[in-house]
Amino acid sequence: MSPLANLGRTVAVLAGLLLVATVALAQPQPTDAQRQAATEVAESLRYGHYADVDLDDAWSRRAFERYLDILDGQRAFLLEEDVEEFRHLEESLDDALLDGDLDGFFTLYQRYHERAEARFEWLLARLDEGLDFDYDGRQRLELEREDAPWAQDMADLDDLWAKRLKNAALTLAISDQDEEQVETNLRQRYEGQLSRLRQTNADDVFGLLMAAATGSVDPHSEYLSPRQGESFDIQMRLSLEGIGALLQADGEYVKVASLVPGGPADRAGVLEPADRIVAVGQEDGEMVNVVGMRLDDVVDLIRGPKGSVVRLDVVPAQAVDMTRSKVVEITRDTVKLEDQAAHGEVIELERDDGPHRVGVIEVPTFYVDFDAWQAGDEDYRSTTRDVANEIERLKAKDIEGIVLDLRNNGGGALQEANSLIGLFIDRGPTVQVRDARGRISLYGDTDTGTVYDGPLVVLVNRLSASASEIFAGAIQDYGRGLVVGTSTFGKGTVQTLNELSHGEIKLTRAKFYRISGESTQHRGVEPDIIFPSLIDPELIGESSLDNALDWDTVRSVQYREYGEPWRYLENLKDRHRRRAEEHPNFRYLEQQAALNRQLREENTSVSLNREQRQREVESQEAEQLALENQRREALGLEPLEEWVDARGEESDEEEEEEPVEQVQVQEAAQILLDYAQLDDSFRFANRD
Incomplete structure (x- = not known):
């Protein structure tokens, strides 16, 4: 199971981060089914979770604070007196879950609901009076308030929301909307948020409380309501007709967590991890503002029939201001096995001693056609079988080595990671799995012989996770090849899905360890040679998630070392540095x-002075544009007039023979050739 899929489902439960929650006319009350499910969740955490979970007062305090963060993470609705009034619940969540006594926590939610409902009514009343903002002065709005103190009184919140409203209006005004358009868009936003707030039911409130309970233990354990469980099953079958992007809540915004390899968004090339989606439109229909909308509602808007077009208003991850958005179009489709299949190519490199040929095999995911396999089909598709075929095809083209590209590979079938390693080693252990009782199971390749014995480089990035990390770690431990790129995701835990009397629970039950004894959890796999990356590890990766389990070790197992690539690392790093310093794309990656x-x-705050705001944005984008055009000039490409055009059809990227992401493949191939040249043992490798 892809850890990024786990991530997407986890944050889906947390979609009530700011504005998701409440009910209109009557206070929601926990049902008998929910009370029973709460007890089952507590027992599951206490007796079934990998970690030694004590449901005590200390755990209750952590979970209580997480509940507050889920309800009002930006400290924008509740007062300090509200929080203190419910402080008596702080050490009682353990007993509340075990006894099914949820009333106090539902009442706390209702207080949040009342405050939020009144606040949206306040905002709409301000809009009724007309926008008459003075965009002069020296006011600034703090953007991140997770650690801010709770407001002392309503006057403090009125001041905060006056700034927020002013900022929202200024953001739209800078985007060339007139006053009438600004008022219309803001009214639609707040009316939509108020409407969704009033539609929240007891299942929603229960889901938020369970998210606090499970999320205080680790980020991949979560309660799934009956509706969420059905959506999760659809996603795991890859039959969802949509765009193939996993989304997560990020404050008031919906952010792209990852792209499904081979999916519509991946093929279109218009989305990247950490991009924020601010509006969604159907075909030629009106764009619907989704700022502040609950995550599952945004997902419902993006889903649709195969072949239909969805339009997304997207703020790029590197944008310095929310005004710098761009509308992109994606044709919905289903994700098919063949779209995710491994595929190879030969790239030619010119060096001082002449031309060289290197095979590159891209592995988007670890897959197996379970249906065909169980039916006894001898020709069933799998990652290992497809890669083996690609290796034979590439060897016939007289290659000098292979680069296995695992970038953006979020994992998949563990059996495929094991068997894929077996293509490069002659039997041996591949991964250790420790369960909640401390029992360690050893998995490995049992097939005699190898398919490929020559020089090998594994290319990874921050989105390489789970099974990808097992593979890369084993290749590194065996000394079978070099790992290059960036530190991987760090998802080294195993989840199982168990039915409850009401809903399901996804529970962390085990942990992966390399054959060297090191966990892949939290730290991931550290490459032998590091490449620069535009994916910010502070935003993406296991270490960026709250309450991620720690890195640790177990005993190593006995295994054979196939080589000693570390003997050549300093030499290889020196050669790499010299090439990187001379290559425009590598210089760009490092500088960007x-x-x-x-x-x-x-950018921890934004100016509410229009001229100052524009100067700040223009100055920051001028720096980004200068870097991009410096790169383009060195590559002989036409310069861009606007930085926002660096992505999409206006960027002339299709004219570029070697786009930014391709330079990593090229450099991985250069490192492979250096390695083959330095290690004499490869002269005797089987190339047949």
């Missing part, structure tokens, strides 16, 4: 990654 970090650290 550094600039992104700088902007993220600097």
Whole structure:
């Protein structure tokens, strides 16, 4: 199961992060079915979870604070007096779940609901008075308020929301909307949020409370309501007709967590991880603002019949201001096995001693056609079978080595990770799995012989996870090849899905360990040679998730070392550095990654002065544009006039012989050739 799929479902339960929650006319009350399910969730956490979970007062305090964060993570609705009034619940969640006594926590939710409902009515009343903002002065709006103190009184919240409303209006005004359009868009936004707030039912409130309980233990354990369980099953069957993107809540916004390999969004090339979706439209229909909308409602808007077109208003991950959005179109489709199949190619490199040929095999996911396999079909498709065929095809073309590209591979079937390793080693252990009782199971390749013995490089990035990390870690431990790229995701846990009397629970039951004894959890796999990356590890990866389980070790197992690539690392790194310093795309990646970090650290607030805001945005985008055009000039491409055009059909990327992402493949191939040149043992490898 893909860890990014797990991530997407986890945050779906947390979709009530800011504005998701409540009911209109009557206070929701927990049902008998929910009370029973709460007890089952508590027992599951206490007796079934991998970690040693004590449902005590300390755990209750953590879960209570998480519940507050889920309800009002930006400290924008509740007052300090509200929180203190319910502080008596702080150490009682353990008993409440075990006894099914949920009333106090539903009442706390109702207080949040009352505050939120009154706040949206307040915003709509302000709009009724007309927008008459003065965009002068020196006011600024703090963007991240997770650690802000609770407001002392309503005057404090009125001041905060006056700034928020002013910022929302300024953001739209800078996007060239007139005053009437600004008012219309804001009214639709707040009316929509108020309407959804009033539609919340007891299942929604129960889901938020269970999210606090499970999320305080680890980010991949979660309660699924009957509706969410059905959606999860559809997703796991890959029969969902949509765009093939996993989404997560990010404050008021919906963010792209990852793209399904081979899916419509992946093929279209118009979305990237950490992009934010601010509006959704159907075909030529009106765009619906989704800022503040609950995650599952946004997903419902994006889903649709195969062949239909959905339009998304997207703010790129690297954008410094929410005004810099762009509408993209994606044709909905189903994700098919053949779209995710491994495929190879030969790339040619010119070096001082002449041309060289390297095979590159891209593995988007670890898959197996279970239906065909169970039916006894001898020609069933799987990652291992497809890669073996590609290896034979590439060897026939006289390649000098293979780069296995696992970038963006979020995992999949564990059996395929084991058998794929077996193509490159002659039997041996591949991964250790420890369960909640401390028992360790050893998995490995039992087939004699190899398919490929030559030089091997594994290319990974931050979105390489789970089974990808098992494969890369084993290749590294065996000394069978080099791992290059960026640190991987760090998802080293195993979940199982169990039915409850009402809904289901996805529970972390085990943990992966490399044959060296090191866990892949939290830290991931550290490459032998590091490449720069535009994916921010502060935003994407296991270490970015709350309450992620820690990294640790178990005993190593006995295994044979096939090589000693670490003997050549300093030499290989030196050669890599020299090439990277001379290559425009590598220089761009390093400089852009550094600039992104700088902007993220600097942009903790925004100016509410129109001229100052525009100067800040223009200055920051000028830096980004200068980097992009420096790269393009070095590659002989036409410069861009606007930084936002660096992605999409206006960017002339299709004219580029070697786009940014391809330079990593090219450099991985160069490292492979260096490695083959330095290690004499490959001269005797079987190339037949």
